[in-house]
Amino acid sequence: MQIVCSIAAMQRLAKKWRRAGTRIGFVPTMGYLHAGHLSLVKSARKAVGNNGKVVVSIYVNPTQFAPTEDLANYPRDLQRDLKLCREAGVDAVFTPKDAEMYAGRAAANYSTYVVEENLSFPMEGITRPTHFRGVTTVVAKLFNLVLPDVSIFGQKDFQQTAVIKRMVADLNFPLKIIIAPTLRETDGLAMSSRNKYLVGDLRHQATVLWSSIQTAQAIVKKMKSVSAAKLKADLKKFIESEPDARLDYIEFFEPDTLSPVSKVSSGAQMALAVSIGKTRLIDNAQL
Amino acid sequence: MQIVCSIAAMQRLAKKWRRAGTRIGFVPTMGYLHAGHLSLVKSARKAVGNNGKVVVSIYVNPTQFAPTEDLANYPRDLQRDLKLCREAGVDAVFTPKDAEMYAGRAAANYSTYVVEENLSFPMEGITRPTHFRGVTTVVAKLFNLVLPDVSIFGQKDFQQTAVIKRMVADLNFPLKIIIAPTLRETDGLAMSSRNKYLVGDLRHQATVLWSSIQTAQAIVKKMKSVSAAKLKADLKKFIESEPDARLDYIEFFEPDTLSPVSKVSSGAQMALAVSIGKTRLIDNAQL
Numbered sequence: 085m086q087i088v089c090s091i092a093a094m095q096r097l098a099k100k101w102r103r104a105g106t107r108i109g110f111v112p113t114m115g116y117l118h119a120g121h122l123s124l125v126k127s128a129r130k131a132v133g134n135n136g137k138v139v140v141s142i143y144v145n146p147t148q149f150a151p152t153e154d155l156a157n158y159p160r161d162l163q164r165d166l167k168l169c170r171e172a173g174v175d176a177v178f179t180p181k182d183a184e185m186y187a188g189r190a191a192a193n194y195s196t197y198v199v200e201e202n203l204s205f206p207m208e209g210i211t212r213p214t215h216f217r218g219v220t221t222v223v224a225k226l227f228n229l230v231l232p233d234v235s236i237f238g239q240k241d242f243q244q245t246a247v248i249k250r251m252v253a254d255l256n257f258p259l260k261i262i263i264a265p266t267l268r269e270t271d272g273l274a275m276s277s278r279n280k281y282l283v284g285d286l287r288h289q290a291t292v293l294w295s296s297i298q299t300a301q302a303i304v305k306k307m308k309s310v311s312a313a314k315l316k317a318d319l320k321k322f323i324e325s326e327p328d329a330r331l332d333y334i335e336f337f338e339p340d341t342l343s344p345v346s347k348v349s350s351g352a353q354m355a356l357a358v359s360i361g362k363t364r365l366i367d368n369a370q371l
Numbered sequence: 372m373q374i375v376c377s378i379a380a381m382q383r384l385a386k387k388w389r390r391a392g393t394r395i396g397f398v399p400t401m402g403y404l405h406a407g408h409l410s411l412v413k414s415a416r417k418a419v420g421n422n423g424k425v426v427v428s429i430y431v432n433p434t435q436f437a438p439t440e441d442l443a444n445y446p447r448d449l450q451r452d453l454k455l456c457r458e459a460g461v462d463a464v465f466t467p468k469d470a471e472m473y474a475g476r477a478a479a480n481y482s483t484y485v486v487e488e489n490l491s492f493p494m495e496g497i498t499r500p501t502h503f504r505g506v507t508t509v510v511a512k513l514f515n516l517v518l519p520d521v522s523i524f525g526q527k528d529f530q531q532t533a534v535i536k537r538m539v540a541d542l543n544f545p546l547k548i549i550i551a552p553t554l555r556e557t558d559g560l561a562m563s564s565r566n567k568y569l570v571g572d573l574r575h576q577a578t579v580l581w582s583s584i585q586t587a588q589a590i591v592k593k594m595k596s597v598s599a600a601k602l603k604a605d606l607k608k609f610i611e612s613e614p615d616a617r618l619d620y621i622e623f624f625e626p627d628t629l630s631p632v633s634k635v636s637s638g639a640q641m642a643l644a645v646s647i648g649k650t651r652l653i654d655n656a657q658l
Contacts, residue, residue, distance in 0.1 A: 095545055195489035196541035202482035228543040254483035256515040258382055
């Protein structure tokens with residue numbers, strides 16, 4: 085497995101593969117890998133075949149964090165990540181440095197951003213108004229450096245997958261996006277690097293996200309169609325019955341457009357963000 | 372020469388060339404070609420060689436025009452353009468349609484833009500605040516569709532070349548930008564498709580842009596260092612002595628950063644925009 089630290093070396097390697105007609109599958113991550121990430125690696129391998137190359141990027145992208153967020157604390161363990169990638173049959177791990185990616189981020193040195201101005205506005209976009217601008221920018225950069233034929237994203241970040249698919253279509257990136265299903269712990273908690281923050285009783289309280297999704301699924305199955313406002317209010321009460329849980333948002337919407345629905349029925353997408361203590365968690369599912 | 376109208380066909384062709392190891396040189400234009408454009412084609416051919424492919428795009432990009440500007444009137448003559456491209460040895464002309472490029476531009480269908488937030492702010496960015504956002508967006512799209520190894524831009528749009536070079540560096544596009552010198556009519560007027568608007572006496576008045584550049588060059592040569600404010604005031608008077616000329620801006624700045632200089636000396640860049648009647652013209656040169 086190759087470990088590539090410089091952006092010039094990554095692009096050179098990708099161009100070499102391209103010239104040889106080798107297919108490239110790409111999994112962008114912020115590291116601290118878990119089984120969810122490794123399932124994306126498996127999807128990438130399946131997409132490019134044994135003669136293709138699978139690249140994983142490990143980069144905690146500063147532009148998608150607001151100054152108040154957990155950039156400095158975000159969990160990191162590169163040695164463990166490299167071991168997991170090696171075991172998963174990854175061909176190259178790309179670990180760029182901030183200094184190269186954003187040249188210090190002073191506008192005099194770095195000043196280009198990719199913005200998506202529709203799907204990025206609701207939900208995460210309200211609580212984290214600069215988040216998706218950072219995501220679309222870094223993903224565009226990584227696409228240009230890794231030159232993938234296919235790139236895999238996890239369904240756990242549902243709104244992110246919608247924004248990325250829109251960016252790829254709008255800017256005509258010459259690649260295919262695959263969305264891979266969310267992996268869950270045995271009690272239903274969606275796998276996330278941030279679960280590491282959940283110590284003591286908080287870990288159990290965090291299962292309230294999945295429980296509320298299951299509750300909504302059961303209600304929709306039974307009632308066929310139910311008022312979104314009423315369902316939100318009921319689930320908010322349910323969620324906040326956990327002592328350290330505070331609801332950020334819960335939304336019901338069309339999965340393709342993210343347009344809110346006022347009546348929730350089968351096929352609607354549900355997404356929610358809940359803080360468990362200081363840890364903000366998100367989850368989603370189709371009802 | 373191939374004429375490619377659909378974006379899928381263009382990307383397919385580019386990928387085919389890429390797989391074959393063929394170098395691609397790209398000249399993006401808004402059509403109504405003149406000798407300046409054809410000099411860019413020559414640069415592209417020189418860069419990719421006789422075994423490479425030269426692509427010219429002809430697309431009057433709506434997102435770089437403000438609603439008040441000359442989008443509807445912008446000169447078009449596709450048959451003449453195709454003839455000129457054929458004669459110049461172009462391999463493919465790409466003429467996409469708005470409906471495919473922007474899906475109607477309703478945010479529900481198209482919502483991703485590339486923004487440059489430093490070099491695009493002064494000069495053209497003041498008078499045309501949404502212009503460069505349209506330019507960077509369409510150029511990013513065209514790069515992803517044509518997949519060039521090298522792309523050629525004309526020095527006449529000096530600020531545009533700075534913005535594009537910054538975008539390519541910041542977003543890590545896997546290609547090289549070449550800037551080709553401005554071509555001029557025998558009386559010094561910089562070649563531009565918009566020169567077509569200059570009828571009657573306006574055509575002669577338009578030479579005031581080049582005359583004012585030459586005046587500034589002579590003054591700097593003689594005086595070594597001169598106050599930018601004083602030079603601006605003097606040149607404004609000079610320019611507006613033409614009956615139909617109105618100065619939009621005239622700036623003296625560092626060519627790499629576009630930072631204004633207060634003292635103008637040899638090596639400073641000068642750029643100006645002047646309306647001659649209803650036609651807005653720009654020009655620039657190093658002093």
